[in-house]
Amino acid sequence: MDSGKPVLVSGVKPTGDLHIGNYFGAMRQQVELVKSGKYRPFIFVADYHALNSMQDAQEMRRRTRELAMAYLAIGLDPQEVTLFKQSDVPAHTELCWIFDTLTTMPYLMRAHAYKDAEAKNKEISVGIFNYPMLMAADILLYDAEVVPVGADQKQHIEYARDTAEKFNRTFATDVFKPPEPYILPEAAVVPGTDGQKMSKSYGNVIPLFGTRDELAKAVMSIVTDSSGERPENVYAIHKLVKGKKDLDGLYENNRGNYKALKEALIEDLDHFLAPMRARYEALEKDPGAVDDALARGREEARAVSGKKMEAVRRAIGVA
Ligand code: ADP
Numbered sequence: 001m002d003s004g005k006p007v008l009v010s011g012v013k014p015t016g017d018l019h020i021g022n023y024f025g026a027m028r029q030q031v032e033l034v035k036s037g038k039y040r041p042f043i044f045v046a047d048y049h050a051l052n053s054m055q056d057a058q059e060m061r062r063r064t065r066e067l068a069m070a071y072l073a074i075g076l077d078p079q080e081v082t083l084f085k086q087s088d089v090p091a092h093t094e095l096c097w098i099f100d101t102l103t104t105m106p107y108l109m110r111a112h113a114y115k116d117a118e119a120k121n122k123e124i125s126v127g128i129f130n131y132p133m134l135m136a137a138d139i140l141l142y143d144a145e146v147v148p149v150g151a152d153q154k155q156h157i158e159y160a161r162d163t164a165e166k167f168n169r170t171f172a173t174d175v176f177k178p179p180e181p182y183i184l185p186e187a188a189v190v191p192g193t194d195g196q197k198m199s200k201s202y203g204n205v206i207p208l209f210g211t212r213d214e215l216a217k218a219v220m221s222i223v224t225d226s227s228g229e230r231p232e233n234v235y236a237i238h239k240l241v242k243g244k245k246d247l248d249g250l251y252e253n254n255r256g257n258y259k260a261l262k263e264a265l266i267e268d269l270d271h272f273l274a275p276m277r278a279r280y281e282a283l284e285k286d287p288g289a290v291d292d293a294l295a296r297g298r299e300e301a302r303a304v305s306g307k308k309m310e311a312v313r314r315a316i317g318v319a
């Protein structure tokens with residue numbers, strides 16, 4: 001698979017039932033980019049990042065598996081991508097430590113995620129505080145040039161860039177390549193059923209692999225504002241699965257009829273999601289397929305990151 005193509009790296013934490021915000025905001029682009037054939041792709045389940053908030057072994061196992069199945073169900077082909085679990089590749093945490101020694105506390109204290117947690121008076125673990133350094137390691141181990149993420153992750157990519165530059169400067173080397181974020185503007189923020197950003201932590205999600213009934217229930221709960229001509233929260237989600245021309249016609253013909261518009265959205269969403277749901281259900285019945293994909297990914301990721309770690313160890317003088 002060593003192709004000379006630019007490397008793409010991305011990860012998702014296995015911390016909740018996937019929703020369409022995760023899909024349209026991040027996973028779909030990842031799959032499209034992989035399918036474009038322009039990159040050498042690495043996609044991983046960020047289980048060690050998830051450990052910050054999910055400290056239950058059974059849940060960790062189940063959700064990690066579900067996320068790997070989800071990636072396969074939405075179209076990743078393990079022959080085309082290195083799909084792996086972060087915890088299967090020890091270089092990630094090893095490099096994270098090395099970065100911790102270079103990074104200052106004030107610099108990490110400027111991270112949005114840290115500042116938000118502090119503003120809410122949350123108890124912040126060292127793992128949460130260091131989150132950007134583990135993520136920098138995820139990215140820099142593979143010489144990623146393209147890192148497709150949602151807009152909320154942009155600062156983390158900047159941390160990875162800064163860390164690459166700092167390491168290179170400190171050790172007078174060019175071991176690391178600074179990465180770029182890849183953010184698809186029109187899907188940057190998918191709104192939830194209440195109009196805020198869709199997020200599992202707000203309880204406003206539309207599930208990605210839900211049954212039709214679950215979809216219908218979530219869509220019916222979308223908050224509509226009676227002041228406008230068009231229910232904006234419904235429209236914003238609808239436009240993810242239907243072209244603008246058809247959509248504007250539909251909304252014009254059903255002005256003020258929010259129920260009909262929601263029913264149309266249920267229909268269109270279900271049509272869009274059904275094939276992925278079917279593949280997911282098939283994978284649930286074939287656990288060996290997921291195990292094989294992850295075992296293959298583990299070996300490939302270990303080989304590439306292991307080589308990078310040799311250069312890192314030489315650069316810092318422990319080898
Ligand atoms: P959640 O907000 O539900 O906790 P995560 O933080 O686990 O979701 O997000 C995983 C990925 O999905 C990230 O790359 C994030 O940017 C993307 N994502 C999540 N919710 C949305 C959304 N509403 N719109 C766009 N992208 C999103």
Ligand code: TRP
Nearest residue numbers: 009010011012013046049135138
């Ligand atoms: N922090 C990312 C998120 O919450 C997940 C992630 C971890 C990631 N490591 C990464 C994304 C490396 C891209 C590259 O969505």
